[in-house]
Amino acid sequence: MTEQTAETSATTPPDTAGAPAGPVIAPPSPPPVPKPQRRVLRAVARWTVAALVLGGFGAGTAFGIASMERTDVPGLATRSDGRWDYPGLSLPALPSGAPRPYSDGNVAEIHHADLRRLLLPAPAGATADKKLDGGWVSTEQYLSEYARSERPALGRLLDDSAPRHIAARGWTMPDGTSTRIYLVRFNSTAFAQDLLDSIIVTGSAVPLVGTSGTVLDEEWAGSKVAGTSSYVYDEVKPYGEARVRQGYVVAGDTLALVVQSREGREDAGSVPFHQALILQNQLLG
Template structure:
């Protein structure tokens, strides 16, 4: 234990002699009017903070000038950022909005393919279904034969509007036949057989929007395309071709395309004609014809294909004539494309593949 008093004891203040700083501070606090801040006396030895010198007019103007410059710099950067953002957005829209092939430097060189409208299948008569791809009892196409032909592309003046087909009113057995049996005298080209549409029951009012219906022609109109038609004529008589139609166009690149469709009463009859055409046919468009490989093509299930080309080459280095024979159930299609400068590979493959899609 110690006898020393602690600093917090009241006796310390009481014992302080008069005139000491503690007494002076107490007296000053006591004399301060109520409600006014008490003036704290300066403590001896404490440093008094230096007063801030008054700002001169020149310094004030300089400070305002610096502040104004900072604001202008911030506004310029904000404007530049906004301009860059708008420019980037506009460039992105300009690149993504148009087709890639329409952009300079990104356009793919044309390979000869055409622009077709979206393909649609015609409606089937009531109670009819799609043909059986296995070649069974129901392996017959019930749709209107004219609407199973590929439409003309944009490059040949065709419309890009999807076709709207009329509702069929007859069954497959009631489909008009251009020629029940081939006529030996009807060997005129298809373009000269327009009168057959009247006897076939074709009506201009049934044309789908965006394209004209194909022409009904006699079955033996295909004989005009052959250098030796006698054997094919006998085959058409034996297997009884039921109906035929054709569509032709000439594209802007000079390539002429003709597609013929022949309908038979059974799958084995169409197969007989298909087999004879691919092995024995001698089309006028293909002098010195030879078979060509199509193993890399996207073949369509249920459609048999055989492709041939002429040995003569055009200025483009491609064959001047190409022919494809297709067989799908009861239908046989013959696609013929000719061009003195050469038929583009891509165009031929495209037309054959799309025609196969319609038949499948």
């Protein structure tokens, strides 16, 4: 058998009648694929590189914005609402075995921590009051916040209730806003409540020095700390040399007074005053 015949028998089935198979015609070869022109390849390459560069730039920009603070992004800065920048707050350590004022083991709601450590610290940028530096103060210093005509009656009440300690801290902000905070601790919750009842009446409170009267602060949303009560007052119009705000927090055996004022016609607004009152309330609760 020749090479041609062997090749034919391998690719063509034998004739059923035994006749030799006809010649096999090979299928035509596919036409060659034309190669793209070089300039087309260069154009595609350029567009691919451009897409990668733009994609990388966009991803980097998105990551950069996501990692920035809101106030660092132009157009997304949030205008300050007047709040001050206080340091991180934490409750002071208690004597060994002493409970917190509102725990189950402290029915009398006594603050066993050092009263000076429960004072709200001054915010960033403040100038400390040298007289009210966070230490102990006298009854006379506390009474000096009230109108002179009101001091004798309040003084007699303090003599009868005999507060254990009075701690105070004060500061002034760069815009001239002055804040003073007093914490008065008594031997029982009843004495703290008695003093508060003598200071406040329906819709008003004992006026502070430099003011003629007070009205309820209608912007105050109330206390959020369980077990405590807050009462907030504003100065009646027309204001004197400074608009004076005062707020009280009664928390167990301790009464807090927060005073804020600013001389001149411009007013700091109620936000920093309410902020100080809320934070002081949290420290006492």
